[in-house]
Amino acid sequence: MNFKKYLQENVVYLDGGMGTLLQANGLKPGELPELWNITHPDVITKIHTDYFNAGSNVVCTNTFGANSLKFDDKQLEDIIMSAVFNAKNATTKSDGSQEKFVALDIGPTGKLLKPLGDLDFEDAVSVFAKTVKLGVKYGVDLVIIETMNDSYETKAALLAVKENCDLPVIVSNAYGADGKLMTGATPAAMVALLEGMGADAIGANCSLGPKQLRVVAEELLKNASIPVILKPNAGLPKSVDGKTVFDITIDEFADELADIIKLGVRVAGGCCGTTPNYIKALTEKTKSFSPVALCDKNLTVVSSYTHAVKFDKSPILIGERINPTGKKRFKQALIENDIDYILTEGVNQQEKGVHILDVNVGLPDIDETAMLKSAVCELQAIIDLPLQIDTADITAMETALRRYNGKAMINSVNGKKESMEAIFPLVKKYGGVVVALTLDENGIPTTANERVVIAKNILATASEYGIDKKDIVFDTLAMTISADSSAARATLDALHTIKTQLGCHTSLGVSNVSFGLPNRDAVNSTFFAMALSNGLSAAIMNPYSAEMMKTYYTFNALNNLDENCANYIAHADDFATTVQATTPVKAELNCSSDLQHAIIKGFKDKAAELTKQLLANTKPLDIVNGDIIPALNTVGIGFENKTVYLPQLLMSAEAAKSAFEVIKSSVTTDNSKSDKATIIIATVHGDIHDIGKNIVKLLLQNYGFNVIDLGKDVTADTIAQNAIKHKANIVCLSALMTTTVPAMQETIDLIKEKAPHCKTIVGGAVLTQEYADKIGADKYAKDAMEAVRYAEEIIAR
Amino acid sequence: MNNIIIKTYPAPPINKKEVLRYAGGGNDDNTLKLLEECIKEISNALTYKVCYCELSSKTNKDICDFDIFQVKSQNLATNLKDCNKVIVMGATVGITLDRLIAKYSRISPAKALILQALGAERIEALCDTFCEDIKKSLKITLKPRFSAGYGDLPLDTQNSIFTLLNLPKNIGLTLNDSMLMSPSKSVTAFIGIQEV
Incomplete structure (x- = not known):
């Protein structure tokens, strides 16, 4: 029988532990179990056969760590070929009469993905793809991805399966005692991600016993519309006389798991410490159970790498601030590739309480695909909110969705045939909740009814792609009432009909309604209230309002x-403080020396506020030269004399930066732009530590240098190319480990060859003057201030 | 012998003085306030996990023979001279701290610095807690922890330690191509056992 069909109608029994049994057969710690497929095929086949005899429907091939990071191509093929052969052999050797399947087992690579580790997402997909292709070649019935403790790696593995075969695929994660994956995802977040991408079953295995995993199973059952897997350990390990034993008996294991099957788990087995006897007890105890029917939970949900956001009664706020439209400072940040500015917008909106961040980085003169990819990757590295990918560029959309660590909101599709043909396949492949605009080839209809007709057409087309209406959120298009006084009414009526009659969730870009009017906030917020009363589920809005x-x-x-x-x-x-802040503050204080004081003391907000006041009657350049730089010098000299410590130096630098930020956003002409030197800064290839680099960057920026930050783990080639492209005066290189110093040397050599005009400054925990001399650096800076002083010296020359 | 054990500890008390020392000094009100802020932020973010295994140990000149694998290092051999047994351990306080450090290094380097220092103090405190626990429960004394990269002990010894302890699966600790560990606040080490 076909596995998918069997899964729909039955409780499926998986096998139990493999490692424990191999150790009992003589596998040494540190020995690679996958090689036993070749060296001990009889042992492996016997274990599989014992599981089938115990009642397992599925045995997992002994290929947990069989991937191209651990084995070369030839070895990998031999391992997978033998592993599949051993498992298939067991299906005929076993005398069990149940349905039997062989699953290609895929475990984690053992590497952490970027940005926290060094394995690139696409490289991870390629690693898994190799294993998948071999499993398919040797004829497995399905694929099981298991024991994954990171959502991003799980996505890479599932994507590799989906792109390389049509086999059923079930996915199981390793949850910790806190009910989350090691990298933070909740069960609900994993359901959103994996169900969205088309997994056939999802669940939990390893790390804990059935008792501890019960909560996880309940969470999965609450959220998943597809079958749920539970494959726990034989309880919790404890050490008795130097041996690891598990703390529950076979009967307790089977009883616990039987209870959970009654709750609705449809795929059950055991992990570490379990043996064929556990599976036998389990199948015997539950053979009379009829499987709990699957039901569509009908949830509209997006997720980040940590949590899911559900569309429900309480409205969802989607922050609109990561968008260059009408924002000069944001455009400038995009042109200068100033990702930190974008990240700060993200963090600030999160602090204001938004649930999702809209990400739009489209500008005519930039490479939107590259920029969007970089913005998505950087945002999801530090902010745990789901993202709404907002672009009209299909290539950029796909690139961003592919890299996104979760189930994204997709902005947007519309009723045009061309739009649906481009967007729906992406929704199907990567998962996502798509915002559907009620417009089509004839433009935006003026009446509500016509917009509802378009919505119905979009729903019908989506279903042809296998996309359910729960994954579509309609935007009935807020238009400005300054051009057409009936505009708001049409939007609200369409919204109401779609919510109540089509049963779909809705979203609006609220701020559009007031375009061209004075005091827009008043119009926006009243319209927002009206829309909420008419069934608005989510609003793209300004959380600073x-x-x-x-x-x-x-x-x-x-x-x-x-x-x-x-x-x-x-x-x-x-709300009260905001009202107060709008009343004018009397500038009776001596703002100038106050600003210096605020910077020296490291008061960020105060420094920004005082700069704002000063700008009323002081030229920006005078503030910089009269207050900010003198304050920084005071702190810098203090640091050099060891009366000020590093944390204080940094707090002052941050306060200065916030003052600069105020100046930057107030200056309309480009004369704020620094005519000081251009400096390139990077952590060298192979090294992923960047805190020291970021400290140096901040201080250089404070002193007015035009700093281009290339990030961490940057190749010599990239650094040299940028040095040429930006006509850099100085390149600053950071390395933390002795192993990455050669990469630093290589970079310096290349710069000397390609950009001889460039001076090099090196720093980092491992460096000394001696090292710096050896690798030919122009300057060794023991700390950030020394780098600043040297840079100033170079400019003075 | 040869049995791999995983332990999770409660958070050891924080030594603030030590954190400030790692951060480069300073105990003014602003720095202390920032430190308190950071301590609050990490309070539920860290895990304290250790995975270890006891091996037999023989040394011959600069060869340390642990039966399952061998390491060439004069310094480690000297360290383990009188020991018949050694503990090989990996410890980590988890990946969430790395995310916080990454976040603040983009928006507040001062906070990133303190978090970095706090992480260094936390992982050392975890290792100390582990050693105390082992000493008490096994009634032995331990030699100082000795890690790959100390003296002449090659960094790529990490490969052997990671394979032996299966650290990615057991405690979520991974090794990258440059032998750096993720999570970054992690330690692996050999600890010589001296029977009392």
């Missing part, structure tokens, strides 16, 4: 969505 946030908290409080009005009360003070 106190009016909008007021509406949000008040709406929840008034709609029984905020128990004891707790959230409203917690934020009521924010």
Whole structure:
């Protein structure tokens, strides 16, 4: 029988532990178990056969670590060929009469993916793809991805399976005692990601016993519309007389698991410490159970690498600030490839309370695909909010969705045939909730009814692609009332009909409604309230607007969505302070010396506020030269004299940066741009530490240098190319480990050859003057201030 | 012997003085305030996991023979001179701290610096806790921890340690191509056992 069909109608029994049994047969610690497929085929076949005899429907090939990072191509093929042969052999050797399947077992690579580790996402996909292709070649019935403790690596593995075969694929993760993956994902987040990408079953295995994994199983069952897997260890390990034993008996294991099968788990087996006897007890105890029917949970949900965001009664806020439209400072950041600016916008919006971040980095003169990919990767490295990928460029969209660590919101598709043909295949492949605009080849209809007709057409077409309506959120298009006074009404009526009659969730770019009007906040927030009453599920909005946030908290409080009005009360003070801040502050203080004081003391917010006040009657350049630089010098000299310590130096530098940021965003002409030297900074190839590099960068920026940060783990070639391209005066290189010093030398050699005009500064934990001399650096800087002083000296020459 | 054990510990008490020392000094109000902020932020973010295994140990000149694998290092051999047994261990405080450090190094280097220092103090505290635990439970004394990269012990000894202990699977500790560990606040080491 076909596995998918069998899975729909039955409880499927997997096998139990392999490692424990191999050790009992003489496998030494550190020995690679996969090689036993070749050296001990009889042992492996016997274990598989014992599991089939115990009642397993599926045995997993002994290929947990069989990947191209550990074995060369020839070895890998031999291992997988033998492993599949051993398992298939067992299907005929066993006298069990149940349905039997062989699953290609894929475990984690043992490497952590970038940016936390050094394995690139696409490289991970390629590694898994090799294993998958071999499994398919030797005829497995299905694929099991298991014991994955990172959502991103799980995605890479599933993508590799989906791109290389049509076999059924079931996916199981290793959850910790906190109910999350090692890298932070909750069960709900994993369901969103994996179900979205088309896994046939999802679940949990390893790390804990059935008792501890019960909570995880319950969470999975609550969220998944597809079968749930549970393959726990034989309890928790404990050490008795120097031997690891597990803390529950075979019967306890089977009882616990039987209880969980009653709750709805459809695929069950054992992991570390379990043996054929555990599986036998399990199958015997549960053979009379009829499988709990699967049901569609009908959830509209997006996810990040940590958590899922569900569309429900409480409105969802989608931060709109990562978007260059109408924002001069943002455009400048994009042109200068200033990712830190984008990240700061992300962090600030998160602090304001948005649930999802819209990411739009489209500008005519930049490579949008590269920029969007980089923005998505950088944002998801440090911010745990789901992202809404916002682009009209299909290549950019696919690149970003591929790299996204979760189930993204996709902005957007519309009723045009061309748009649906481009976007729906991406939604199907990568998963996602897509925003559908109610417009088509004839433009945006003026009436609500016509917009609803387009919505119906979009739903019908989506279903042809196998996309359910729960994964579509309709945007009925807010248009400005300054051009057409009936515009808001049409939007709201269409919204209401779609929510109540089509049963779909909705979203609006709220701010559009007030375009061209004065005091837009007032119009926006009232429209927001009206839309919420008409069934708006999510709003793309400006979270810095106190009016909008007021509406949000008040709406929840008034709609029984905020128990004891707790959230409203917690934020009521924010509204009050915003009101105060809009009243003019008397500038009776001596702002100039106050600014110096704020920077020296490291008060970020105060430094920004004082700079704003100073700008009213002081030239930007005078503030820089009269206050910021003198303050920095005071701190810098203190640091050099050891009266100021590194943390204080950095706090001052951050305060100075926030003052600079105010100046930058206020200056309309380009005369703020530094005419000082251009400096390139990077951590060299092979090294992923960047804290020291970031400290040096911050200080150089403070002193007005034009700093181009190439990031960490940067090849010599990239650094040299950028030195030429930007006509850099200085290149700063950082390395932390002795092993990466050769990469530094290689970089310096290449710079000397390709960009001889460039001076090189080196620094980092491992470096000394002696090392620096040996590798031919122009300068060894023992700390950030020394790098600044040297840079100033070079410019003075 | 040869049995791989995984342990999870509760958070050891934080030695703030030590954190500030790692951060490059300073105990003014602002720095202390920042430190408190960081301590609060990591309070639920860290895990304290150790994976270890006891091996037999013989030394002959600069060869350390652990039966399962051998290492060539005069310094380690000297360290293990009187020991018949050695503990090979890997410890980590988990990946969440790396994310926090990455986040703040982009938006607040001062905070990133303190978090970095805090991480260094945390992992050392975990290793100390582990050693105390082993000393007490096995009634033995231990030699100082000795890690790959110390003295003449080659960095690529990490490969043997990682394969032996299966650290990626057991405690989520991975090794990259330059022999750096992720999570970054992690330690692997040999610890000589001296029977009392």
